[in-house]
Amino acid sequence: MFSFSDQSCHCEDGWFGKECSRALCDKYGCENGECVKPDQCKCVSGWSAENCTVDMLAENAEPLLDGLALRLRKPPAVIVHRGEQYYRDSWRMIRKWTAHLQAQWQFGRTRFTDGLPMNDTLIKYTSERFQTCAAVGNSGGLLRSRAGQVIDEHDVVLRFNNPPTKTFEEFTGSKTTFRLLNRKSADALLEAPAQAAQPKKKIRSDVTTLLWRAESYHYYGMLRRKFPDEPIYLLAPELLIPFITFYKTMMKRMEDMKITWEGSQSAPTGFVGIAFLLQICKHVDVYGFDVTKAKIPVRYHYFDKLEPTEEHSTEFEHNLLRVLDSFGLIRLCTVDTVERCIHDWDLGRNRIERRRLLSVRDGSLDFDVARNRSTYDMETR
Template sequence: MTMLLKRLRYIIALLSSMTILLVLYFQNSATLSFYSFVRKPKSHICLEDRGNSSWFSERYKPTVPLLLNSTNSELHANIFSWWKELQDVPNVTNYTEVVNQLFSLFPDEEHYSDAGPDRCRTCAVVGNSGNLLGSNYGQLIDSHDFVIRINKGPTEDYEKDVGNKTTHRILYPESAVDLNDNTHLVLLPIKVLDMQWLISAFTTKNITQTYTEVPSTIKASKDKVMILHPEFMRYVHDNWAEGHGRYPSTGFLALIFTLHICDKVNVFGFGANSNRNWHHYFDETLTSFESSSHGGDFENQTIYQLHQENKISMYKGLT
């Protein structure tokens, strides 16, 4: 009888242990399923589905080089010919020599090649439209991983509406401003002289004139300098602006560039203000979205279509 009781106790203890293990197993499985369920909506919200829009897929080219470096600096003849036609200032310097100088001075590496299903990089493209005034978008803009600003658009005194975070600023010599050490200077090279100015601004400081007066130097981190690739400029002109204008505007190039490096793109400060006037938020000078160089009207239509296709979210300020 004593032996039988011991066996019964052993069996009961074994069954109890198995029950506890099964409970723990299913509890962990349920927890994992829950976290998987929680993560999936975030991924779905953040990551844009590149294949669900034929209009987008016809234009978007994931293999285009975004930034210039020593390994991709040799331009195809058709790209170089198109880019050369943009040069308002005569080019007297060999392009290859300038590129060699560039990458002996600035970073020569591939950027933003970390795309993948688990990445969720949120980006704000901040234009300079007067519709930002009174918008109170500052905190929302600063909450993004990347904040890309354009040309001279200031943040000081406008923080409530435009924020104060800047991770990238796309500019050219004629629109150059000083940057803090945490900001990437992204050069838009309309001409070889722009690349020469960039070199000079960090070394000899002897270039002070292009087609107008330009600063001889710029406060910026040499280690955060990047140069847009002329082939990327041509791609935006052909695929997205569909040949309208001589070359795309800085804002339009910034937006398409952001589409290539980010998973969620929110756009601020593009378009007219509530009175349908086109001016910068930092001055009252009226501007026109049409010019001899840019196909502004077509660019605006394309930006609106990107919003309609759920590839970007447009924040229009006060309406």
């Protein structure tokens, strides 16, 4: 409202800002949402009530997960390989996973088999799991804390696609055990200039590259010929099909509870990577998975200024991770909770050191000093 007496604008009750375009929610507050009109809060997906303080996902974690299992019992394979017994039985699953591409190319069994490793080098970890693993996404929320050292202290670190860690080590860590590629990153690896395959430009051989998209099955042989000495593997359909089924079932259950989100929500590489870690790890911490609508504003990526599009919408994925966190399957370290994660990790590390010293003194050492792998039991979780 314009005041002629002092020649200035005065906002009506419940509005403020230079153009009086920002609403106030003083009556109830607006904890997990956006104040769109005076005392009217639009909740972030998964939250409800007048002030958006009711966590629908945490309250309904058990019914949402009822009858479902994301950590599989004795999966027959983790990666596709040509072990005689496995491959004879798995061809049908491979065809099922790639069925929607059959019109585009012929999927020859002999040609495909030639590029596969002889054995499944990861299957043993489904029964002898790593103690602590970190899945590190690419959210700008990583820049809000200095979790790099804690991330690197995990037994296994999984990263996604090809984000830089150099100069970001303080925030992201530098350790990488696995790298899971989406279709765009896998295509870029295949299309890289020929000199990229030379020894001085080769992929780091201490990092295992994992592919999962059906399209990757088509050109896997070409990648193996381009990088013959590098550990590049296809995640097995025996894992992927249950992962996608779980993802779609959870989406349907949330929809039935009237939980909504924006954008298309096909299964993302992030979820697949976390589900993979649950097969080989006892405890999984998840960093760098923040929604742009978090209470604390964050960039989409920590390493660039890219703005997310509908294609990149991650609201449902974030909801799903919140459910897994509430149920205790993972620990989700977002921009809002990462300091707690760091604090809890330090407590656990101190407890391990005390246990190690006591074990050394009484001769019952339960700490693998050579590999620096602990019996960390996450008692603080």
